[in-house]
Amino acid sequence: MSSPGSVPSIDIASTYGALLIGVYFAIFFQGILTVQAYIYYDGFPDDSRGMKVLVALVWLFDFVHLVLICQTEYHYLVTNWGNQQALLETTIPLDLHLILLTLASLTCQAFFLNRVWKFSKNLLLTIFLGAACLSTGIIDIVIAAQTVHGKSVETILSHIFQAEVIAVFTVGAAADMAIAVILVWYLKREMSSFERINSLVTRLIQYTIATGLVTSLLALGCLVAYVLSLDSLIFLAMHFSLGRMYTNALLATLNSRKSMRARLAVPPDIRWTATGGIQSTPRFTAQPEQVTPNLTIKSVDEQETSRSSQGGFDSVQVRFHSAV
Known part of the structure; x- marks a missing residue:
């Protein structure tokens, strides 16, 4: 083990302490996601095989992501407890977690983009929004590859990828908000003289705004933490849960269909x-x-x-x- 004076010091509280709190929140949201997945499979046995595979896939992406970040914290805070040199080196799981998070996010964004297409039938608009979402995923994967190559926490703390990280959070938040706003606009056009239809439209608008705001606000929160706290990993801790915001929003949308359809049903009397x-x-x-x-x-x-x-x-x- 190297002596404390031979390596640069690092603030444990704002780096690996923050990541530990981020892992706790990720575990909590993974639990919510698991409950939602159970409710989905129990309540919608007649859904298409493709939809069931989609739900299993996003749950699996998030679970593997959780395993990676938990292993990362165990490596730093248990296996290498007191080893300052180890704290300055990234691990493969920490570097690869971005890829799993990207896969989960892009899969859920593709689902919501499919809704945009169904309502708007505007191919150009759908392609534009899809390109914005895909660009953030590509940047995430490039950053992951660069951190694997650099093998140093300084690669993250030095803000070498400042422009890329800001672009990911900004474009991601803007794309999510744009998807929500466009869906709300097209939903409002469906208002009619039928009370049940209007009730359903109102509820759909509420869900759309809620799901769009959750992911957008968390992405903006990550951006603020990244810009204001230059020597910490608080933004990364918050980023741990971003993918689960997408997957929980997807499952909440699917599970809400039962109450939605009940609003369209004819009264039993x-x-x-x-x-x-x-x-x-x-x-x-x-x-x-x-x-x-x-x-x-x-x-x-x-x-x-x-x-x-x-x-x-x-x-x-x-x-x-x-x-x-």
Whole structure:
């Protein structure tokens, strides 16, 4: 072990202490993500295989990322306790965690970009937003490769990649906010005279704003910590949880579909009955009645409506069926 005076000193509290707190938060959000994944598989067994694979994939990305950052903290604070020289060298897991975080983030952003495409049908807009998201991922991977090559914590603390890091956080926050704003704008266009549709649109707007704000604000928080605290790893500790903000937002969106669809369902006290040979008419009753076997009331997703409701229910339900 080198003597304390032979190597540069490092502030444990603002570097590896901050990373340890970041790991704690990452574990907490991973637990929330696991619960959400269980709720998804339990509540949506009829979803497509592709969607189920997507959920498993983002959970796996975050889990492997958690293993890497936990191993990093164990290396610094347990295996090399008191070894100042070890504190100045990066580890492969610490360098590679950026790649797993990037994979999780890009996968979730692709899901939300798919929603932008379904609502807007604007290929140029979708490609532009996709390029912005992809550029942040590429920069993250380049930074990871450079830190692996440098093998020194000074590579991070010296702010050699200051322009790249600022670009990642700025462009990432702007892209997430742009996706949210665009979705809100297109959702507002779907407002109609149907109360259930408007209720669903309002709830979708609330979810969209919430998910967009969470990732954008955390990215901006990482940027502020990076700029204001030059000799610390606080920004990196906050960055540990950024990928889980995306994956939790994705799972929250998928799991919200049950309540969304319930808002479109016909109230249970509506029954269709037939009396004698007269054509059946709808009756509102709180008592269970005999329902004619060949007469059913369809859900909103299946209901056939008149073409005269142009711009109303019939035009909106197709988009919502694919979105929720």
